[in-house]
Amino acid sequence: MSEQDSTPQAVAETAPVESAAEGGVEETPKETAAQATPPAVPVASDHPERWGRVDADGTVYVKTEDGERAVGSWQAGEPVEGLAHFARRFDDLRTEVELLVSRLQSGAGDPKHALTSAKHVKEQLAEAAVVGDLKALAARVEHVLEQAEAGMEKAKEAKEAARAQSVARKQALVEEAESIANESTQWKVAGDRLRAILDEWKTIRGVDRKTDEQLWRRFSKARDAFNRRRGSHFADLDRQRSVAKASKQALVEEAEKLVDSDDWGATAGRYKELMVEWKAAGRAPKEADDALWQRFRAAQDAFFQKRSEAFSERDAEFTANAKLKEELLAEAEAIDPSGDLETARQQLYKIQERWDAIGKVPRERIRELEGRLRTIEERVRGAVDAQWRRSDPEAEARVAQFRERVEQFEAQAAKARAAGDKRRTEQAEAQAAQWREWLAAAEQALATR
Structure with missing residues (x-):
């Protein structure tokens, strides 16, 4: 072998x-x-x-x-x-x-x-x-x-050292999870971290069954507590957003109703108040919040666009009015009260009526134009006073005429006031006051004649 x-x-x-x-x-x-x-x-x-x-x-x-x-x-x-x-x-x-x-x-x-x-x-x-x-x-x-x-x-x-290390690592993960469950309000970050902890947990080996089950129960309990707390938070948030949605819906509906208003000042003020209320209402669900905001902004923009167009038209009209009043002032400044005083008064009266009929001028021109007209009125009134002081053969007739004028303008003021026309009311009252002064001067001249 x-x-x-x-x-x-x-x-x-x-x-x-x-x-x-x-x-x-x-x-x-x-x-x-x-x-x-x-x-x-x-x-x-x-x-x-x-x-x-x-x-x-x-x-x-x-x-x-x-x-x-x-x-x-x-x-x-x-x-x-x-x-x-x-x-x-x-x-x-x-x-x-x-x-x-x-x-x-x-x-x-x-x-x-x-x-x-x-x-x-x-x-x-x-x-x-x-x-x-x-x-x-x-x-x-x-x-x-x-x-x-x-x-x-x-x-x-x-193996025992590795087991102790694995136990310590899982213990640290459990404690971190418990801290997150009790304290964190960074819901997304915390949720992502808990998922990462779970993934890491699955990679840790060598822990005895009893210890592993005890640690797992603690981790599971912490995760459940976090999920309950997060769920409660978002449930409250949903309720708040539901209330915010209803509030904003009401604000949008009011904003849309105000679009056609031509009460520019009051409506613009109300839009500002609505914006304050909108911010205070909080956030609605994102999709609804965005849609409501678009409607709110559209209504707001539509109103202010209309107001801007109206103001532009008004400004153009006021500018034209100012030009017309400048032309009237040129006529008024040509009045010569040193000659035929009655003719001068009649010319001034007609100019005043045309002045009132023209309407408003730009705000920055009011003082200038009104001041020039008052200068002319004072010049005519001064001539009338001087004539009264010299002679007044028809004083009683003038007194009656002036009283009639006062009553006429007071009636116009009362009518404008009843109609709610503030501008015409103020104009009629101013003219009544002027004629009242002339009436007083005429009555005084008649009394001392």
């Missing part, structure tokens, strides 16, 4: 062995206290005769500390071939153990798996049908067992 020898070469040289003739078993060097691992196990297939023999009847023996132990029988060929066969089987075990050592030293191996494999090899050694340095291999297996147990202990400690 033959077998292909594929066993790797020894990783380290072995120490010299005792002579078989002296009856001793070859021994590996003893490990010193400073050595971390026992010496490497010799490759048995290099010198199988060192570790066993084949007797004349074909029985194969391996040398042990307790003497020789039969491991099998070789009848198929030369004894040396049989010895090499069992040496190669030893080398297979040796290779398995060295692989465990290598993996443990590199950190790539699983200590638990190495421990199980090493125990299995150890159990085989007592009855293993192999030829090789069983003592060295046993020491190597013990080394693997020690390293595997140490590795398992280290892994246990690392």
